[in-house]
Amino acid sequence: MYIAMNRFKVAKGSETSFEQLWMSRESYLHELPGFIAFHLLKGPQREDHVLYSSHTVWRSFSDFEHWTKSEQFRRAHANAGNSAIRPLYLGHPEFEGFEVIQEITPDGAKKSAAA
Amino acid sequence: MYIAMNRFKVAKGSETSFEQLWMSRESYLHELPGFIAFHLLKGPQREDHVLYSSHTVWRSFSDFEHWTKSEQFRRAHANAGNSAIRPLYLGHPEFEGFEVIQEITPDGAKKSAAA
Numbered sequence: 542m543y544i545a546m547n548r549f550k551v552a553k554g555s556e557t558s559f560e561q562l563w564m565s566r567e568s569y570l571h572e573l574p575g576f577i578a579f580h581l582l583k584g585p586q587r588e589d590h591v592l593y594s595s596h597t598v599w600r601s602f603s604d605f606e607h608w609t610k611s612e613q614f615r616r617a618h619a620n621a622g623n624s625a626i627r628p629l630y631l632g633h634p635e636f637e638g639f640e641v642i643q644e645i646t647p648d649g650a651k652k653s654a655a656a
Numbered sequence: 657m658y659i660a661m662n663r664f665k666v667a668k669g670s671e672t673s674f675e676q677l678w679m680s681r682e683s684y685l686h687e688l689p690g691f692i693a694f695h696l697l698k699g700p701q702r703e704d705h706v707l708y709s710s711h712t713v714w715r716s717f718s719d720f721e722h723w724t725k726s727e728q729f730r731r732a733h734a735n736a737g738n739s740a741i742r743p744l745y746l747g748h749p750e751f752e753g754f755e756v757i758q759e760i761t762p763d764g765a766k767k768s769a770a771a
Contacts, residue, residue, distance in 0.1 A: 542695075544695075544697060544711070560757060560758075563758060564758060564766075564768055568760050568764070568766070570760060571760065571761070571762050571763060571764035572764075576762055577762065578759065578760070578761060578762070579758075579759065579760035580657075580659075580756045580758065580759050580760075581756070581757050581758040582659060582754035582755065582756060582757070583754060583755045583757050584752050584753065584754045584755075585752055585753065592752065594754065596659070596754075637699050637700055637707065638699065638700065639697035639698060639699045639709065639711075640697065640698045640699075641695045641696070641697060642675060642696050642697070642698050643675075643678060643679060643694075643695065643696040644693065644694065644695050645683050645685060645686065645693070645694035645695075646686070646693060647686050647691055647692065647693070648686060649683070649686035649687075651679075651683070653679060
């Protein structure tokens, strides 16, 4: 399992506009193989911004990589580029990708995955 | 839904020891109400460290908060304090908690949650 996160420092006062743009954005993720879930996350408040992060769970890194080369990715990001989203956050979004190396489920079972 | 993450900058060369300590650590998370899943994540490589993060999904912030005040939390962190884990990472773990404000599932359905 692979988790792709993109962190946004949203300027204070722009939280509602930022959330509304995400809510109204077209998503094509579910058309891709290996897509498990997408979440938009609202994180801690800091001096001049609130941390948000997109959070997409894929079956594997290669499913994620396949998405980044897809027509759906191109379409989703063409829209983002033309939208009013850019002035709402400070600097650039920061990408972080994570491999799941251990999982614990509600029954207490532990699973390790080769990273 | 609430996601609690604790970020660790693991010194290069200490990755295997860090992972083994987590794998062998006792977890009591599944004894708590509202626990959905725990994942240990291996993230990007940087100059002098590799970013790891614990990643715990709770039904709500209040379930997370209840866990932090529980006997199981105290036991889990007493063990961590006595272990050999501390010299393996740089600085302090950095905590970040996130509220889920939008979800997209594999059928393409979107759900918004009041943050």
